[in-house]
Amino acid sequence: MTSSNILFLGAGRMGGAILRGWARSADIGEGVCVVDPTPGVAAGFAEKLGVLGIQSISELPLDYRADALVLAVKPQMIEQALPPLVPFLSQSGVIISIAAGFSIERIQALSRTGQPVVRTMPNLAAEVGLSATVAVASGEVADTHRELANSIMESVGSLRWVDDEELLHAVTAISGSSPAYVFALAEALAAAAEPLGLSKELGQDLAIDTILGAAALMKENRDPADLRRQVCSPGGTTLAALEVLQGSPGLNELIMDTANACVKRSRELAEIKGK
Ligand SMILES: NC(=O)c1ccc[n+]([C@@H]2O[C@H](COP(=O)([O-])OP(=O)(O)OC[C@H]3O[C@@H](n4cnc5c(N)ncnc54)[C@H](OP(=O)(O)O)[C@@H]3O)[C@@H](O)[C@H]2O)c1
Numbered sequence: 001m002t003s004s005n006i007l008f009l010g011a012g013r014m015g016g017a018i019l020r021g022w023a024r025s026a027d028i029g030e031g032v033c034v035v036d037p038t039p040g041v042a043a044g045f046a047e048k049l050g051v052l053g054i055q056s057i058s059e060l061p062l063d064y065r066a067d068a069l070v071l072a073v074k075p076q077m078i079e080q081a082l083p084p085l086v087p088f089l090s091q092s093g094v095i096i097s098i099a100a101g102f103s104i105e106r107i108q109a110l111s112r113t114g115q116p117v118v119r120t121m122p123n124l125a126a127e128v129g130l131s132a133t134v135a136v137a138s139g140e141v142a143d144t145h146r147e148l149a150n151s152i153m154e155s156v157g158s159l160r161w162v163d164d165e166e167l168l169h170a171v172t173a174i175s176g177s178s179p180a181y182v183f184a185l186a187e188a189l190a191a192a193a194e195p196l197g198l199s200k201e202l203g204q205d206l207a208i209d210t211i212l213g214a215a216a217l218m219k220e221n222r223d224p225a226d227l228r229r230q231v232c233s234p235g236g237t238t239l240a241a242l243e244v245l246q247g248s249p250g251l252n253e254l255i256m257d258t259a260n261a262c263v264k265r266s267r268e269l270a271e272i273k274g275k
Helices: 015-023 041-049 076-083 082-089 104-110 126-127 143-156 165-176 177-192 200-222 224-231 237-247 251-272
Strands: 006-009 032-035 052-054 066-071 089-097 117-121 131-137 157-161
Touching: 006 015, 006 082, 015 041, 015 126, 015 131, 015 143, 032 041, 041 052, 066 143, 076 104, 082 089, 089 143, 104 117, 104 224, 117 143, 117 165, 126 131, 126 165, 131 165, 143 157, 165 251, 177 200, 200 224
Parallel strands: 006 032, 006 066, 032 052, 066 089, 089 117, 131 157
Antiparallel strands: 117 131
């Protein structure tokens, strides 16, 4: 059972997925407090996980001191929601944020100068325990804080660390936003199935199962290029298909443009929000 006091601010889609994942992988208990204004949400977690569940921080016991705060509200809520929590967070308490586009500098400005902050970028697959998450730590983050962040975020998938916060724009393009690229690929395969005589439903089922199978193969083999070469026999059907997909301009150029557009938008949003 974790003996630390850990406060979850926001238990919606992502915060809820992390709570459920963490509860599956660790023995979390009474020191964990979930704050979420949506009626029934915090109470539901209190009932299922034995944590303290409240709708507002005004219900927090005055002597509650969090060793860590998991910031899982929408970015636009942070300015309003974070400052009143600071008295309930210990001076060396770490803030683990999953808020997209909200910088460490801004989090520290709303909490305390020198507050340790771990900023993470998970993706939607956290809901099924398969997020590809990347984290970056402020200079104040200690090994114990990193271990806690590992324990929480690895409960919903993989976690990798980078040293430069600026790289989170690229991470957004490669893993944060990219589940949608894969959904678009499945849609395109299903759409191509119809003119070829398959029903849209069958096309979609085949596309989803194929993406799952290909992902499992890549997870075993690690090198997608090897797998692609193995499956392309000379004069065969797959090679004929890939000559189109990887022609020029082809998939590589399209994905490069896609990722560049994502990075550009991510930078613009950070500037609008006042990085
Ligand atoms: N979803 C993704 O794929 C994804 C990926 C990467 C990062 N993220 C980040 O994850 C964060 C959460 O996103 P989400 O999709 O989980 O949003 P969400 O489902 O809307 O969850 C946010 C939760 O926070 C609650 N909340 C609002 N104000 C609060 C306050 N003052 N105190 C405590 N709780 C409060 C909301 O309640 P109400 O609905 O009642 O306001 C809601 O239940 C965002 O910062 C987002 O950038 C999400």
